[in-house]
């Protein structure tokens with residue numbers, strides 16, 4: 315069996331399952347953000363007319379994190395947030411992360427750094443980038459609000475077809491200016507935005523084995539941009555190490571695929587010759603080397619998000635920007651993925667480096683990533699961003715262009731004000 | 742009968758169907774106003790009723806890719822839209838079924854704007870051109886949610902049955 319088959323067999327109490335089976339797996343973690351407002355609405359509707367008191371199946375398995383619009387950008391959002399806060403209190407949901415600098419951040423970063431995920435878990439979230447948690451060897455996938463209302467009611471997902479798995483084997487060695495972000499952009503470009511539709515990507519190979527959790531989170535996070543239901547990296551010592559560092563004391567069991575597991579496709583990548591990449595407007599699979607847009611003027615540079623807003627991303631950017639200035643005519647926005655990262659970056663002096671360079675440091679949250687508040691683009695403007703989506707309108711303006719890249723490309727380009735490849739060996 | 746009001750290409754994202762900046766609006770009764778908000782003319786003709794309820798939109802591959810926002814399904818549901826595509830992205834497909842939006846997977850579909858379509862069993866009939874195209878049926882488990890009238894009544898029944906036991 316593949317990893318996802320093993321996880322689903324366990325979650326349904328069966329010896330074995332195979333791709334195509336339809337199951338109702340029980341859920342270990344159910345995550346929502348501000349769209350919990352809609353989940354609450356649908357949840358109450360499920361109970362309507364039944365005479366049964368609405369009650370979540372297990373408050374300890376539900377996590378709710380405010381991140382999409384923090385602090386609230388409108389009275390409507392604030393009212394939604396208030397409604398959620400009341401629900402959280404009434405249902406005794408403890409994994410609630412409010413708009414606070416001692417517990418807040420982007421939902422996917424919070425699940426990771428608070429140690430909520432284990433290898434072998436079934437994780438659902440009302441957010442498509444819930445795939446992020448496949449980095450811990452869990453089966454983690456995005457669902458809609460109504461489906462989450464079902465999970466809150468019954469503790470399971472009612473309609474899961476066991477997905478086929480694509481095995482991705484990554485070998486070789488990254489050049490010093492190439493990062494996991496370049497690898498995942500390359501893979502998405504190679505198999506297309508729908509190349510893994512309804513399937514799971516399972517990552518293997520020496521590059522993955524040697525990759526720290528921060529990089530693995532980037533790969534799993536963006537698996538959905540190839541259409542994948544999930545992007546799984548089987549658990550190993552790095553998984554256990556990361557969880558231990560983040561306060562998990564129990565022994566970590568891994569779920570690994572059988573030697574004779576059935577894969578629908580195998581994709582092999584050697585990263586020896588991989589160069590820094592860009593996802594160009596307006597699809598994530600429109601991937602080209604950074605050099606092909608060399609010299610293109612950039613109006614807004616963004617470093618942050620659940621993809622590349624972690625401490626090592628900020629470290630890369632700070633090392634490049636140290637003692638330098640963001641070019642005039644270009645603005646730079648930085649939003650760390652969580653408040654713990656923000657405070658770590660403050661201690662390490664990165665925030666000072668950014669502020670001295672002229673970058674604007676925003677509070678952790680989704681900020682401009684999805685174009686809801688802060689950092690919108692003007693008509694005809696060009697953004698270069700470490701986020702994960704460049705769809706038309708994504709940063710709040712359908713008449714603007716968004717290019718996606720690694721933090722190194724973003725920081726290097728901030729200094730020149732133009733799309734620029736980071737030099738090798740300097741970092 | 743459903744008239745084709747718009748044709749889309751590949752990879753139409755949920756940001757295109759329902760832009761992120763309107764995501765604070767969540768209730769199915771309120772989402773239709775922002776349907777295809779960045780396609781100004783389409784949005785206005787939907788809102789004004791110039792395009793009748795129950796009209797059809799037709800797309801190529803991977804319709805509904807991207808975010809899991811359920812507003813993308815409920816906004817189309819508000820216009821009782823018939824959505825035909827060569828194939829759909831997973832979360833959008835599931836959300837649509839959950840909220841009772843009529844999605845038809847039809848890999849060979851050929852239409853022009855203004856054509857009149859009719860669903861006939863396992864085929865889409867283009868009444869304007871006289872051609873008909875095979876529909877790929879939903880997997881059984883999804884069909885049972887459609888038959889129940891959406892995921893809410895489906896879940897409600899399981900809930901009620903479980904408390905009876």
Ligand code: SF4
Pocket residue numbers: 381382420421422441443619620621679680683684701702
């Ligand atoms: S940072 Fe962007 S992609 Fe990540 S959860 Fe927030 S809005 Fe979604």
